[in-house]
Amino acid sequence: MTSPETAHAPAIQLDGCTKEFVTPQGGSYFAVKGIDLTVMPGKFVSIVGPTGCGKSTVLNMAAGLMAPSEGEALSFGAPVVGVNRRASYMFQQDALLPWKTVLDNVSLGLIMRGVGKKEAAAEARRWLAKVGLSNFEDRYPHQLSGGMRKRTSIAQAWIVNPDILLMDEPFSALDVQTRQIMENELLDIWQESGKAVIFITHDLDEAIALSDEVVLLSAGPASQVVARYDITLPRPRNLLEIRDDPQFVELHREIWGRLRDEVAKTYAAKAA
Ligand SMILES: Nc1ncnc2c1ncn2[C@@H]1O[C@H](COP(=O)(O)OP(=O)(O)O)[C@@H](O)[C@H]1O
Ligand SMILES: [Mg+2]
Structure with missing residues (x-):
């Protein structure tokens, strides 16, 4: 499927993507501002951040479900125009026909x-x-x-x-045990598949356990990428045991130190 000239192109590249919504009162609300994100083929990248910070908005721009107000979304070197045909989407609520x-x-x-x-x-x-x-x-x-x-x-x-899997908090409604089993199974399928995954979660444990890279968004409005972390835990990973690994514990401590600030800002804004 990949042509020679796009062989090394990122599966997804967001260049300075900003999304502005018009509010019902006719005002404007910047959900995210100047987001840069590069996801290479075969990579598993998670996006974490407090509730309402714009995680789904970022995924929707990669999916072509939403056009950026500023900046550009590219997939394998080509602008995303309309629904991104290289990607499959998995939401928190499944889309099974009853x-x-x-x-x-x-x-x-x-x-x-x-x-x-x-x-x-x-x-x-x-x-x-x-x-x-x-x-x-x-x-x-x-x-x-x-x-x-x-x-x-x-x-x-x-x-x-698909060449790309876009997953928006797919396991967040499951109980903890079922969730860990599903995470393990997802990694088994993904491993060696060569597919790029963008995985949205508000659960830092899940993000670290699954990913090659964790991208941290700041509290909204006008949320930005505040940090990126390479997760070099060896693969294949056993997710039922990985949380006890000293490297995991250290990564979690480091990233949570930063994420906690953003979560606190979100709560402070809500309380105000
Ligand atoms: N279609 C929309 N119109 C207006 N505001 C929106 C729309 N979609 C999302 N928002 C707002 O943008 C912000 C980011 O939303 P979202 O991307 O869903 O956050 P997250 O997925 O991180 O919880 C929120 O404040 C939300 O209310
Ligand atoms: Mg969301």
Whole structure:
């Protein structure tokens, strides 16, 4: 899919991206200002920051769901115009269709791309096996646990073989144990896939455990990138044990020291 001239281009590059919203009163609100972000193919980058600081806004600009008011969003060297076709999106709330079975939900993305029903179903079964749902293909979404719904969503996002996965707090509604299992499974699938991931979370533990790089946004309005941290913990990682690793503990201490200030600013602004 990658042409020679864009082989070394970032999967996502935001250059000085600012997003201004018009408020219902006709005023203006700067959600984020001058965001620079580069995500190379095969890299796992997390964005953390306090609630409302503009994490989803940044992801939406990468996804092409929102155009920057200033600056430019590029994907593999080309401006993002309209929905970014190189990317799949995974939200906190899954987007499963309640009237379709697990198999049909997972097949849908391929069918919409013109793949035949039989071929799409075969590929969907391959993905359901990968995420441990082979015995549940005939179930409807309401018959699934939270973890199973997430597995279905992961299969949905990956089956179309995107170059980029954009994940907006995908596991935040899960209980802690299910969440760690899902994080582990995500890394297993991502490992060696060559795909770029931008992962939004407000959970610093999750960001460090998963990522190659953690990008910290300041409290809004006009949120900016305040720090970037390379996470050099060796891979493959076992997320059920990584939180006890001294290197993890040290990184967490360092990044939390900075994030805490931004969280405090957000609370102070709300209390005012
Ligand atoms: N469509 C919109 N119109 C107006 N304001 C918005 C819109 N989307 C987001 N905002 C505001 O921009 C800020 C950043 O929002 P968001 O990116 O959702 O933050 P986060 O994902 O970090 O919680 C918030 O103050 C939010 O209220
Ligand atoms: Mg958000």
